[in-house]
Amino acid sequence: MTGYGQFCAIARAHETLGGRWTLLIVRELLCGSRRFNEIRRGIPRISRTMLAERLQALTHLGVVRHETGEYHLTPAGQDLMPLVAALATWGQRWLPRHAAAEDLDLDPVLIDMQRQAHLDLLPTTPAVLRIALRGQPLRFMLLKRGEASVCDHNPGFPETLRLGGPLAALVAWWRGDVAFAQARRMGLTLEGPRPLVRAWPGWFERYRFAGIRSEAA
Amino acid sequence: MTGYGQFCAIARAHETLGGRWTLLIVRELLCGSRRFNEIRRGIPRISRTMLAERLQALTHLGVVRHETGEYHLTPAGQDLMPLVAALATWGQRWLPRHAAAEDLDLDPVLIDMQRQAHLDLLPTTPAVLRIALRGQPLRFMLLKRGEASVCDHNPGFPETLRLGGPLAALVAWWRGDVAFAQARRMGLTLEGPRPLVRAWPGWFERYRFAGIRSEAA
DNA sequence: CGGTATCCACTACGATACTG
DNA sequence: CAGTATCGTAGTGGATACCG
Numbered sequence: 001m002t003g004y005g006q007f008c009a010i011a012r013a014h015e016t017l018g019g020r021w022t023l024l025i026v027r028e029l030l031c032g033s034r035r036f037n038e039i040r041r042g043i044p045r046i047s048r049t050m051l052a053e054r055l056q057a058l059t060h061l062g063v064v065r066h067e068t069g070e071y072h073l074t075p076a077g078q079d080l081m082p083l084v085a086a087l088a089t090w091g092q093r094w095l096p097r098h099a100a101a102e103d104l105d106l107d108p109v110l111i112d113m114q115r116q117a118h119l120d121l122l123p124t125t126p127a128v129l130r131i132a133l134r135g136q137p138l139r140f141m142l143l144k145r146g147e148a149s150v151c152d153h154n155p156g157f158p159e160t161l162r163l164g165g166p167l168a169a170l171v172a173w174w175r176g177d178v179a180f181a182q183a184r185r186m187g188l189t190l191e192g193p194r195p196l197v198r199a200w201p202g203w204f205e206r207y208r209f210a211g212i213r214s215e216a217a
Numbered sequence: 218m219t220g221y222g223q224f225c226a227i228a229r230a231h232e233t234l235g236g237r238w239t240l241l242i243v244r245e246l247l248c249g250s251r252r253f254n255e256i257r258r259g260i261p262r263i264s265r266t267m268l269a270e271r272l273q274a275l276t277h278l279g280v281v282r283h284e285t286g287e288y289h290l291t292p293a294g295q296d297l298m299p300l301v302a303a304l305a306t307w308g309q310r311w312l313p314r315h316a317a318a319e320d321l322d323l324d325p326v327l328i329d330m331q332r333q334a335h336l337d338l339l340p341t342t343p344a345v346l347r348i349a350l351r352g353q354p355l356r357f358m359l360l361k362r363g364e365a366s367v368c369d370h371n372p373g374f375p376e377t378l379r380l381g382g383p384l385a386a387l388v389a390w391w392r393g394d395v396a397f398a399q400a401r402r403m404g405l406t407l408e409g410p411r412p413l414v415r416a417w418p419g420w421f422e423r424y425r426f427a428g429i430r431s432e433a434a
Numbered sequence: 435c436g437g438t439a440t441c442c443a444c445t446a447c448g449a450t451a452c453t454g
Numbered sequence: 455c456a457g458t459a460t461c462g463t464a465g466t467g468g469a470t471a472c473c474g
Contacts (some may be wrong), residue, residue: 018240020466035435048437049439050466079307087231088226090226093293095226104223108223444465453457453459454456
């Protein structure tokens with residue numbers, strides 16, 4: 001017995017979209033990812049098999065279109081934005097903030113930061129941020145006027161800034177749980193020239209849903 | 218590997234609420250069900266074990282409160298309404314209407330009809346509707362001013378109306394896919410005194426999301 | 435890079451029986 | 455009525471290896 005046997009659109013939509021990974025893939029596409037491995041970078045724990053399967057299912061459903069190696073949302077897919085936003089809003093509002101900071105991957109955070117950088121506020125002289133968070137892989141972020149990008153290796157410029165400490169502290173700030181100063185009190189370290197360090201948090205518009213107040217007991 | 222490893226509230230909310238059955242249980246509670254078996258009547262295919270488990274999980278999450286044998290939504294639970302509505306809206310708009318009429322259970326439809334009856338439009342002299350749809354269990358609906366209820370056996374009044382034909386036709390009307398006249402062309406039959414038959418469809422405010430236009434190709 | 439094919443482990447789920 | 459306990463299975467999804 002696989003179906004719910006219900007006429008109601010809630011059940012039918014859940015049968016269709018409720019599978020593991022599915023809505024995360026939609027989120028990646030809503031955020032602008034287009035290529036197979038680009039999507040994967042935002043969802044590191046999904047297997048290639050699974051991603052391929054889900055993308056095919058979404059294509060058959062009419063949510064995704066696949067042409068010239070790129071995946072795009074159809075109108076039906078774009079219309080999933082309210083649903084995804086409702087999920088995020090509820091989660092920000094009611095899920096406990098402190099927990100869940102365990103067992104997180106770094107890359108999705110960095111990709112989100114890259115997406116949310118104020119490109120026009122970045123410094124004109126390129127700055128490279130070395131990101132060495134406890135227990136996480138080493139990463140670099142290039143920040144210069146008009147461009148923000150993440151790489152595994154230093155792109156060639158001098159490392160002007162160094163970020164260290166626990167990922168949980170970075171996430172707490174990014175997600176809107178605490179101010180940057182408090183994230184530093186949680187162990188996050190940002191080192192480099194004083195003016196750049198002071199300016200750095202302002203270079204980013206935090207997580208899209210960072211503004212939603214927590215109501216969790 | 219069970220988690221998504223994502224900081225994002227979408228993933229966290231989905232880990233929490235995305236399991237099979239969970240949102241259907243929330244829907245039942247949002248619609249006003251309170252007792253264990255009352256919830257089950259709206260979700261006939263869930264096992265008792267599963268329902269008990271899910272309710273416990275929801276209680277631990279702070280979405281449901283259990284006292285004096287009744288289940289209630291907490292504020293966090295009531296705040297799931299926008300999410301459930303977004304799911305239903307997307308489903309009504311984009312999922313194919315024709316299909317999915319196979320393999321449906323009758324009872325959830327009848328319960329929804331009972332909930333959506335205009336109690337003040339029902340006739341003052343009680344009318345019993347005998348519901349004998351092809352391949353479905355026999356049911357009765359008592360309709361009288363101020364009360365609508367569903368039972369497995371005739372509650373004692375004469376059967377003034379008889380409903381027959383395929384469940385798919387009833388559902389198509391209820392869900393807003395077709396007008397009542399067209400449902401009859403799909404094989405739905407309603408027999409009884411002419412004035413009651415004519416009035417009957419007007420006694421109900423159809424499915425909550427019946428008004429949402431389908432955009433499906 | 436962008437997938438597909440195959441295999442295996444696990445666990446989520448349903449059926450059944452039992453309790454207060 | 456309102457559950458809990460136990461157990462067997464079907465199906466999901468991850469790992470691995472392989473293609474174009």
